[in-house]
Amino acid sequence: MISELINVSIDELLRELTPHVLGSVVRKFRDFSAGEDAVQEASLAAAVQWPRVGIPDNPRAWLTQVAFRRMIDHIRSETARRRRENDAALDANFIVEASASENASSEDDTLVLLFMCCHPELTEGSAIALTLRAVGGLTTAQIANAFMVPEATMAQRISRAKQTIKTSGVPFQLPSAQERGTRLRSVLHVLYLIFSEGYATSTGGELRRDDLAHEAIRLSRIVHKLQPDDTEVAGLLALMLLTDARRNARTSAEGDLIPLAQQDRSLWDKQEITEGVALISATLPKGSVGPFQLQAAIAAVHDEANSAEETDWPQILALYDVLKRISDNPMVRLNYAIASAMVFGAAKGLELLSALDNDPRLKNHYRLDAVRAHLLELAGDCEMAVVHYRAAAGKTASLPERNYLLTQAARLIAPEESTSV
Amino acid sequence: MKYILLMNATKEVFEWYSKWPKEELQANMAFMRKIAAELKDEGVLLQTAGLAWPQQAVIVRAGNDGQPITDGVFPEAKEFLAGYWLIDVESAEQAYKVAARISLAPAPKGTPGTMPLEVREVMDRAPDEMP
Numbered sequence: 001m002i003s004e005l006i007n008v009s010i011d012e013l014l015r016e017l018t019p020h021v022l023g024s025v026v027r028k029f030r031d032f033s034a035g036e037d038a039v040q041e042a043s044l045a046a047a048v049q050w051p052r053v054g055i056p057d058n059p060r061a062w063l064t065q066v067a068f069r070r071m072i073d074h075i076r077s078e079t080a081r082r083r084r085e086n087d088a089a090l091d092a093n094f095i096v097e098a099s100a101s102e103n104a105s106s107e108d109d110t111l112v113l114l115f116m117c118c119h120p121e122l123t124e125g126s127a128i129a130l131t132l133r134a135v136g137g138l139t140t141a142q143i144a145n146a147f148m149v150p151e152a153t154m155a156q157r158i159s160r161a162k163q164t165i166k167t168s169g170v171p172f173q174l175p176s177a178q179e180r181g182t183r184l185r186s187v188l189h190v191l192y193l194i195f196s197e198g199y200a201t202s203t204g205g206e207l208r209r210d211d212l213a214h215e216a217i218r219l220s221r222i223v224h225k226l227q228p229d230d231t232e233v234a235g236l237l238a239l240m241l242l243t244d245a246r247r248n249a250r251t252s253a254e255g256d257l258i259p260l261a262q263q264d265r266s267l268w269d270k271q272e273i274t275e276g277v278a279l280i281s282a283t284l285p286k287g288s289v290g291p292f293q294l295q296a297a298i299a300a301v302h303d304e305a306n307s308a309e310e311t312d313w314p315q316i317l318a319l320y321d322v323l324k325r326i327s328d329n330p331m332v333r334l335n336y337a338i339a340s341a342m343v344f345g346a347a348k349g350l351e352l353l354s355a356l357d358n359d360p361r362l363k364n365h366y367r368l369d370a371v372r373a374h375l376l377e378l379a380g381d382c383e384m385a386v387v388h389y390r391a392a393a394g395k396t397a398s399l400p401e402r403n404y405l406l407t408q409a410a411r412l413i414a415p416e417e418s419t420s421v
Numbered sequence: 422m423k424y425i426l427l428m429n430a431t432k433e434v435f436e437w438y439s440k441w442p443k444e445e446l447q448a449n450m451a452f453m454r455k456i457a458a459e460l461k462d463e464g465v466l467l468q469t470a471g472l473a474w475p476q477q478a479v480i481v482r483a484g485n486d487g488q489p490i491t492d493g494v495f496p497e498a499k500e501f502l503a504g505y506w507l508i509d510v511e512s513a514e515q516a517y518k519v520a521a522r523i524s525l526a527p528a529p530k531g532t533p534g535t536m537p538l539e540v541r542e543v544m545d546r547a548p549d550e551m552p
Contacts (some may be wrong), residue, residue: 079518116431149467149543150510157464250550259551338552369551374552397422399544404551 010050013059014043016403018137021063023109026172030072032116034160036134039063042136072286080294110135111226112174114219121168126161127190129198133158135213146198146212187223188292191216196239199247211243233282235293241276242299245269257404261308273303294323315340330361334371344406346379366395382412423467423509423543424516426523428536429500435474447528452526460508463520471504507543516540 018039025035043062056062071166132138132146144154198212220237227233249263266354280296298319305311317339324332333356341349353372362368373388387407393402431462440451440546449483478501506523510516520538528536 080529123511125509147509150459153464153509160464175456197547237466257548257551339517371552381541396546397544397547399546401546401551402544404548 010047010055013064014046015053015062015137018043018058018112019113019135022113023068024064025067025071026113027109028068029075030172031071032134032172033166035071035206036162038067038074040133040139041070042066044139072334086307087361107227107395108174110222112172114187114223115175116170116172117166118183118190119165119170120186122161122164122285124190124193125354126157126164127186128194129154129158129189130161130165131219132194132212132215136219140213142211168416179285179368184227184233185229188232191220191223192236192292193241195218195243199243213240213247216240217244218348229286231283231286231288232292234279234289234291235296237277238280238283238296239299241279242296242303243273244365245272245276245303247343255400256407260302262343267307268303273300276300277304289326291323291327293324294319297365298323311342313339328357330359330365331367333359334362334367338371338375341375341378346375348374350379364395366392366401366405369395371407373408377408385409386412422511422513422516423507423545424513424519425541425543426506426508426516426520427539427541428503428505428523429539430503431500432475433501435501441529445527448527451452456470456523456526460506460519465510466506469505472502474513475501478544488542513540513542 022035022039023040025039026032029035045066046059046063050056050059113135114131117128117134122130126308129143129147131142132143138146140155140158141151144151147154174180183310193214194212198214198216205344217237217240220233220240224233224237225232246260246263247270248269249265249267252258267371277300280293280300283293284297298316301312301316301319317336320336320339321330324336333352337349337356340352350372353368353375356362358367367390369388373385373392376382376385376388386409389405389412393405393409396402396405451531457466458471460469471545482492506519507509508516508519510519517540520540524535524538
């Protein structure tokens, strides 16, 4: 039992130290790709040794030293390889003088690493994997497990992502002031994707990918600490907390999806709600409102209602109205239509949906049908609701969603019809 | 997003394939090995396999006692799965591109068209909040 607890705390400690150690290694050796491997090896060595001999007095120095040694081994073998290739002239280029940025604080290193791992040249999948490994300190096996792909596939993806960074020549430094805003948006986007993946796929009994949701929250906390004045960073963290708070209520023990209105609110995490509400309440008055803050505000309104009936829909509608003005996203328009239906009645919502029928981004997307089915049911047109629930079921690529939508349709039809073929 | 690329063929196609000349068979086999290695290297391939041929296929049902009752494959069955590639990519378009690459598998001269593949998404996407 106790040794298990020690292992958990070692794992947390290692993951916390990863970006700092990696920052030191990259600043010294100027090689992100090899440095990242060296840090991962140092962490693995620590994970094996520390539970036996205890955590060293200065774990960060221990890890840095081991990683440095690995780097030197790596350089030696590279040098030897190059000699064999009669390319000894390149040796001198291998060890680069530590630059002026050596003095940069290791706090900044985490941010620099995040910018690097979420570089726009990388695909979303690569950025996610690299961020989880280089900044999150997860092993390739853990990441592969979270995304349910073989470890070899994930290893290959990470190695190619590092190659992309190498060839694109991204320097190990903070982006310029004018670039920083857009680059920070890419980082937030990647963190949001990690969160969504973890949140959406975790079910009551099954803790499959939910580590990812907590990892995304942990990383967002770090970014928020480093960039306390960025309102969208705060908005993203608040959104994650306010969404994660509902996690235990969003699926049944069997893994069936439970819509917000039917969730058992006593299962919501009060602590996360309190923290998220305080954060978004402190952030909104600062001005410069962005999509993450608005989504967090909407989540807060839902979370603060003691029952579905008490939900302040006019306020949610007003927030979606602002959100749809600043982000041209058809999913926001769908949610706006739902909120309108809750305030003005189902007919109003259905009228707004008809304007989305020709949106090419929703073509073949299940959600337009799912929302229409829901609103038709609210309007009392069960026959058409069934048609659209079934249409939505045919378009989704998520098994829990299809199960939910088929069940919704089956619930509305007469028993004799459901059994006849 | 995960997709499975299915290589289906009629019995006639299996028989035709078994009669290809040596060079063309070898070119096809080398291509299949190469494309698998490439997709693996790209971090795209999760799994691939070829299936034993249709003459070994059996249809199984449970009898009243729950025990298997085996039967030969129905003669009216038109197509059989010959092999598949399970891939993980970021969009349907990328899956189609991978399928198109495999579709270029070489065949004897004079064979009309390229090899067709059926592309199906695996139900692995994360669910949204339901309305």
